[in-house]
Amino acid sequence: MSTFSSHNFAGQRALIRVDFNVPIKNGTITDDTRIRAALPTINKVLADGGSVVLMSHWGRPLKDIEKKPHLTLADFSLKPVAAYLSGMLDSDVQFADDCISGDAVTKAASLQPGQILLLENLRYYKQEEKGDKDFAEKLSKLGDVYVNDAFGTAHRAHASTEVIAQFFPGDKKMFGLLMEGEVKAAEQVLHNNQKPFTAIIGGAKVSDKILIIENLLDRATDIIIGGGMAYTFFKAEGGQIGNSLCEDDRLDTALELLKKAQDKGVCIHLPADSIIADKFAADAQSSSALSVEVPEGWMALDIGQMAIEQFKKIIGESKTILWNGPMGVFEMDKFQHGTRAIAEAVADATAKGAFSLVGGGDSVAAVNKFGYADKVSYVSTGGGALLEYFEGKELPGIAAIKA
Ligand code: 3PG
Ligand code: MG
Numbered sequence: 004m005s006t007f008s009s010h011n012f013a014g015q016r017a018l019i020r021v022d023f024n025v026p027i028k029n030g031t032i033t034d035d036t037r038i039r040a041a042l043p044t045i046n047k048v049l050a051d052g053g054s055v056v057l058m059s060h061w062g063r064p065l066k067d068i069e070k071k072p073h074l075t076l077a078d079f080s081l082k083p084v085a086a087y088l089s090g091m092l093d094s095d096v097q098f099a100d101d102c103i104s105g106d107a108v109t110k111a112a113s114l115q116p117g118q119i120l121l122l123e124n125l126r127y128y129k130q131e132e133k134g135d136k137d138f139a140e141k142l143s144k145l146g147d148v149y150v151n152d153a154f155g156t157a158h159r160a161h162a163s164t165e166v167i168a169q170f171f172p173g174d175k176k177m178f179g180l181l182m183e184g185e186v187k188a189a190e191q192v193l194h195n196n197q198k199p200f201t202a203i204i205g206g207a208k209v210s211d212k213i214l215i216i217e218n219l220l221d222r223a224t225d226i227i228i229g230g231g232m233a234y235t236f237f238k239a240e241g242g243q244i245g246n247s248l249c250e251d252d253r254l255d256t257a258l259e260l261l262k263k264a265q266d267k268g269v270c271i272h273l274p275a276d277s278i279i280a281d282k283f284a285a286d287a288q289s290s291s292a293l294s295v296e297v298p299e300g301w302m303a304l305d306i307g308q309m310a311i312e313q314f315k316k317i318i319g320e321s322k323t324i325l326w327n328g329p330m331g332v333f334e335m336d337k338f339q340h341g342t343r344a345i346a347e348a349v350a351d352a353t354a355k356g357a358f359s360l361v362g363g364g365d366s367v368a369a370v371n372k373f374g375y376a377d378k379v380s381y382v383s384t385g386g387g388a389l390l391e392y393f394e395g396k397e398l399p400g401i402a403a404i405k406a
Pocket of ligand 1: 022062387
């Protein structure tokens with residue numbers, strides 16, 4: 004049994020670092036995935052007869068205010084999340100308008116079993132991102148047990164995610180259930196995978212995905228590359244890509260990755276054909292072409308039918324699947340087919356017994372949009388954190404608990 008599950012929180016205050024960095028537009032939460040994902044951890048503490056102090060960051064207030072002086076700290080408040088969470092939990096969530104001073108201390112000290120307090124945005128203080136020790140120590144006083152459930156922020160070595168752990172003894176710092184689930188799924192894919200292991204990597208830029216591809220070259224059987232980044236590979240190999248996305252300063256990198264894959268016996272699969280458009284717009288004229296023969300004035304915005312068949316076959320034979328990044332501009336109806344087909348293929352492979360992990364903002368948005376979120380093995384709440392994990396880096400938020 005895990006440390007968290009076997010811990011009895013009766014009469015204790017759990018200080019839980021969550022990642023409530025959720026999209027909020029005009030005060031309304033537009034995607035509550037990360038909030039829902041934190042509920043099992045919160046509910047277990049409450050069911051034990053403990054109380055909960057929640058802390059999170061939201062956005063990048065100090066950096067953004069510097070760039071856009073019309074913004075104020077109030078634009079970055081976590082208050083809407085307190086109201087939202089109250090509705091979800093059917094119990095009142097208290098809110099402290101600061102994370103370390105008066106209000107936070109008083110409210111945290113008077114919490115009764117079953118009560119929940121959410122602290123204001125940690126990033127109101129520059130000390131949070133700087134990993135300031137005094138700031139971390141002040142936060143640590145707000146709870147008896149430190150629970151890190153913020154997988155989405157585990158790649159940040161911040162006061163509340165890393166430094167704070169040193170103020171708790173080994174039996175009073177632990178992962179929450181979300182963090183445990185995320186780590187278990189990621190470990191299964193990276194270290195305990197059954198072969199064939201296919202990684203599907205998409206998105207716009209090669210430069211964002213070099214490290215993950217390099218690390219996967221030592222683990223995966225096949226790597227499918229789709230999305231805008233594929234066209235840098237095609238151009239590097241001498242293809243005609245028209246106006247498709249391309250990072251001209253990464254052509255050599257692309258060739259090096261292909262060479263390394265060949266040396267290591269990993270198959271890299273690029274989309275044989277593409278859906279092309281005469282402009283980047285939902286109402287563009289569209290057609291199809293071989294990916295190395297995109298006409299002048301046209302751009303590739305999705306993978307084509309041959310590529311779909313090619314990728315479906317590989318995915319269908321896989322026992323482990325990692326999917327990070329869409330195959331095309333799936334936000335536009337005309338260019339969603341490739342990403343939808345891949346989502347369906349991953350779901351089908353999962354139904355046949357493969358273990359599939361989907362992570363990274365856009366691919367998660369895609370499985371949600373097409374209704375496959377509950378048909379894959381695991382949907383990660385991590386964007387940058389998941390990427391860094393699969394780049395082979397040690398995540399500070401994980402290491403601090405294990406230390
Ligand atoms: C995220 O959404 O990427 C995490 O919450 C971390 O936020 P950050 O990228 O601003 O550190
Ligand atoms: Mg980020």
